[in-house]
Structure formats: C-alpha cells, structure tokens
Amino acid sequence: MRRVTHYYSLTPEWQNDFVKQLNTQLIDDKLIIVPDDIGTGYFYFSQVMDGISAVYADLTPKVPLKLTRQKSDNELFIFHFDLSEHINLIKINNIDYEIGSYNKLDLVILDNQIESSFKPTVNERVIALRLLIDKKLLQDFIQKFKRQEGAFDHTATNKKVFYHYGNIDSNSILLIRSLKNKAVTDLSFDSYIKGISLKVLGNFFNKFYDSEEQSAKLTEIENEFIEKTKEYLMNNLFGPFPSLVFLAGMAGMSASKYKSSFKKRFNNTPKNLFIEEKIKLAQELLKSGKFSTLSDVMYELNYTKLSYFCSKYQEVLNRKPTDDFVKKSSVK
Structure with missing residues (x-):
C-alpha cells in the first residue's frame, strides 16, 4: 500500500511535501498529476477567496492508497463531498466510515484538529471536492451544532473538536458532477x-x-413520532409504500400535517424517501449475485412493472439496473 501523509493550509505550500511523497510534479501551484505507478488522474488546488480554498480530486488508483491528513495548527474545517460511484473509506478515531455518492453518507465535515485518512477503492474513479474553510467564518454554524454532543470529540488536551457525517443536497450533486466534464487544462x-x-x-x-428553523417548529413528541414512521418505512422496504393516511395515523396527525412535518424533519417527502431507500436496497440485491434476472429483483421488492422499476433506478442512481447486475452463476 502506498502511504502519503500531509496537512492542509489555505495557501499552496501544503502541496510541496505531498508532491515529493507521490514523486510527481506540481504545476502552477495548483495541479498535481497522479504518477503512473499509483494510477491516473489529478488533484487540483484553488484559493477560492479569503478564508476558503478547494481541493478537487479526480483519480483512479491502480494500487492501494492511503492518504493521511495530519492535524495541524491551521484553524480550519474540511468539508469533504464525495461523488464517487462506489464506497471509499474515511478513518477517524481508528474507525472506518464508508463514504460515496451511492452510500447513505457522502458528506463529512472535520475539524482540522482531528487526524483522518482517506482510502479510495482500487480501480474505481474517485470524484471528491474538499473545501477548506477558516474557522472564523463558521462560528455561528459551530455554535448551533453545540447542542449535538455526538458531533464533537475530545482531544488529548480535552479540547472539543468537531466532526459530522451527512448527505449532499441534490443540487450540489449536480454541481460537483459538472466538474467531471470540465477539462482541468481549460483556462x-x-x-x-x-x-x-x-x-x-x-x-x-x-x-x-x-x-x-423548520425543526424548531416541531415539538419533541412530534419529532419522536416522525422518527418512528421513518423507522417503519426503513424496516419495510420489501413491501409497497404504505398510505400517507396510515403513516399519519401512526404519528397521530392529520395527513396534511404529517406530510408537512415529515418534509420539515427530513427535507424529503415520505414517499420519495421510501423510493430512494428502496432503490438503494435494489442496488445491493443486484450486486449480490443471488438473482438470475432483473425481474427476480423487481418482484423481490414488490414492483410489478420492469419498465417502472428501471425508470426509478435511473432517476435515483443515475444509472441503469443492468450496470450493477451480477447474475447468479448456474451450478452444474
């Protein structure tokens, strides 16, 4: 495994040691070409504005690679948006977290005071955008997160440091994907x-x-009921979508209030969330090698029309079911 250790700064100097360890070249203090013995692709660094810089990675490693970001005195937060079409690993506190655009988590935010490592999948294209942001610009954001103790860790000096995992919004997914179609050599x-x-x-x-703002309008008991209906949906992905009236009754609300409250809580409608999670489950089944035909997977998930199943799969994952289908091998 090739191992590289580095740190981040808002200015280009962090790249110098990074380039030496990769044994490659740095062009215009911005572009780092991935050497042939590691894979193909590049890293691109840009100073976006005062207090914000970006690191964009588009690479396909052909050998195991581990990039360890060491903590430093630079007062930064790192926003890592991962649009890779497979699972990569980010390690923090000796725990590996899966991250990628088709995983449940595709965004991680880290305090620069926490060391982390990134392990991309071999022979798969990595698309990731990291935004480095001066802590001075994020004080209000961090204050609002202080209510969530799970979003903090303690250093050896007992100083609280911040980290968070979540999801990228759909508009940002499209924006980051557009970078794939832009030549890095373009002026x-x-x-x-x-x-x-x-x-x-x-x-x-x-x-x-x-x-x-929206969550503040829901009472504690309403949030609890909404969470229970989401849990019910996640536990019943193999069946059809229950009616909105059924879910509202489970939450003790009218259908209109339930739908509105659910959307405020999860930024999604109950049915859309159910479909998205159902299709992610479909992807797992297609890759499992346990089914002989697409129709078998379709019926397993209670769909009746293959055309509808395929259209929903394309809509949610931006790819065809056949792209992920591993056919069950016949046993002689």
Whole structure:
C-alpha cells in the first residue's frame, strides 16, 4: 500500500511535501498529476477567496492508497463531498466510515484538529471536492451544532473538536458532477471550480439553517413520532409504500400535517424517501449475485412493472439496473 501523509493550509505550500511523497510534479501551484505507478488522474488546488480554498480530486488508483491528513495548527474545517460511484473509506478515531455518492453518507465535515485518512477503492474513479474553510467564518454554524454532543470529540488536551457525517443536497450533486466534464487544462477551470465551490457551500448553509428553523417548529413528541414512521418505512422496504393516511395515523396527525412535518424533519417527502431507500436496497440485491434476472429483483421488492422499476433506478442512481447486475452463476 502506498502511504502519503500531509496537512492542509489555505495557501499552496501544503502541496510541496505531498508532491515529493507521490514523486510527481506540481504545476502552477495548483495541479498535481497522479504518477503512473499509483494510477491516473489529478488533484487540483484553488484559493477560492479569503478564508476558503478547494481541493478537487479526480483519480483512479491502480494500487492501494492511503492518504493521511495530519492535524495541524491551521484553524480550519474540511468539508469533504464525495461523488464517487462506489464506497471509499474515511478513518477517524481508528474507525472506518464508508463514504460515496451511492452510500447513505457522502458528506463529512472535520475539524482540522482531528487526524483522518482517506482510502479510495482500487480501480474505481474517485470524484471528491474538499473545501477548506477558516474557522472564523463558521462560528455561528459551530455554535448551533453545540447542542449535538455526538458531533464533537475530545482531544488529548480535552479540547472539543468537531466532526459530522451527512448527505449532499441534490443540487450540489449536480454541481460537483459538472466538474467531471470540465477539462482541468481549460483556462477557465480555476474560475469554474471557484464558482462551484461557493455555490455548493451556499447550498449547504441554506439547507442547514432552513432545517434548523423548520425543526424548531416541531415539538419533541412530534419529532419522536416522525422518527418512528421513518423507522417503519426503513424496516419495510420489501413491501409497497404504505398510505400517507396510515403513516399519519401512526404519528397521530392529520395527513396534511404529517406530510408537512415529515418534509420539515427530513427535507424529503415520505414517499420519495421510501423510493430512494428502496432503490438503494435494489442496488445491493443486484450486486449480490443471488438473482438470475432483473425481474427476480423487481418482484423481490414488490414492483410489478420492469419498465417502472428501471425508470426509478435511473432517476435515483443515475444509472441503469443492468450496470450493477451480477447474475447468479448456474451450478452444474
């Protein structure tokens, strides 16, 4: 396994040692080419504005690779948006967390005071955008998160440091995906990635503060009931979607209030969330090698029309069921 240790700063100097360890070249203090003995692709660094920088990774490793980011005195938060179409690993506190656009978690936010490592999947394309942000710009955000003790850890000096895992909003997914279609050698690439970075960050905070405001309108008991209906949906993905009236009754609300409250709580409707999770389960089944046909998977999940199943799969995952289907091998 190739191991590289590095640190982050808002300015380009962090790249120098990174490049030496990779035994490659640094172009214009921005572009790091992945050497042939490791894989293909590149890392791109841009100083977006005062207090914000971006690191964009588009690479396909052909050998096991572990990139360890060491904690440093630089007062930063790292927002890692992972749009890889497979599972990568981020290690924090000796625990490996799965991350990737088709996993349940595709966003991680880390305090620079916590060391972490990134292990991309071999022979799979990695697409990730990391935004490095000066802590001075995020004081209000961190204050709002202090209510969530699970979002904090303690260093050896008993100092609280922040980390969080979650999901990327759909608009930001499209924005980051657009970077894949932009040539890094294009003269406009640097301006383009700066614009994308600010839009993605704006989307995150719009969603965060909107969710904070909406959640405050729900009572503790209402939130508890809403959580129970979500848990019910997640435990019954093999069946059909229960009616909105049924779920509302479970929550002790009218159908209109339930639908509105659910959306405020999870930024999604009950049916959309159910479909999205059902399709993610379908992907797992398709890859399992336990089914002989697509129809077998379709029937397992209580769908009756293959065309509808395929259209929903494409809509949720942006790929066809056949792209993930591992056919059951026949035993002679």
